Amino acid sequence: MGIPERRKREKERRRQQIIVAARRCFKKRGYKATSIEKIADEAGLSPGTIYLYFQNKEDLYASVLTKVFESLYMRFVHIKNQEIPKIEDRLNSMIEVILEVYSEEPKFILKFFHLLLQDNNFRISPVTHKILKALLKKVKEVSTALFKIDNKNYVNKYSDPIVLSDIFWSTFIGVAVVEAGKMNLLNSEINIKPKLENIFELYKRGMDQS
Structure with missing residues (x-):
């Protein structure tokens, strides 16, 4: 070396x-x-x-949030490497991972998505910004791969893995950002795990009917 x-x-x-x-x-x-x-x-x-x-405290905080979210990405990679044949089982594993990571670091997970929507107002360095964007790209790639089904000729747009992945993350991020806003406004801790469980259950039902 x-x-x-x-x-x-x-x-x-x-x-x-x-x-x-x-x-x-x-x-x-x-x-x-x-x-x-x-x-x-x-x-x-x-x-x-x-x-x-690190440029400042905000930059360091963003790096901490990114590190926490990276653990979620690594668990998604583990699911992908298991080569689970049924998309329903893969989806259940993804939801289980998200709920696990949220349970471990609820505040950090909520703040991470809040950061994504206001990163222009968050004073972070180019290095941290680059790491953040690269991580988001990798998460999108692995989650899209997990939504692929055996039949390549998708019956409709709702069986397209890119669409399914986008809807999945939009659902999660939407809830996380709203609740993070409430947490900031009320200056108190909020447990969104029950809400996430209900929303993911509705998501699975929607997939079954598509």
Whole structure:
């Protein structure tokens, strides 16, 4: 391994170290009560070092949210690699993963989708923005693959995997964004898992009838 490659790996390792520390701080204290100084203390670094990797607190928060959503993507990849033959079973696995990730990190998941709709107002660096967009592209690709059915001659537009994937994510994101807005307005925690379960059940019924 050459020196440039070693430096690149060390830089990424340090970046991930900061994200892990920030995630703990945001989860424990919330966004407003967390400062760069507190994150630096948690990571065992100086505030100046944090700014070498992240533009500001918003940039770091966006990176934490992206990291959380990346875990959902990796679980979708796992479902795809299982090569489950029936689309109904794949859909059930996808819904199960979303509910699991939401249960683990409810605030972060809601805030992630809220970020997507206001990223122009969120002061994030080009690096973070690039990572975010690349992740969204990968999620779209794997979810579209999971909605593919054996028959390539789709009976109607509702059996097109791209359409099914778009409707699936629009449903989830719509609920998440509305509830994230309520959470900000009321300054309180909101559990949307029951609502998600009901909406996904309606989605499955719609697929059965298409």
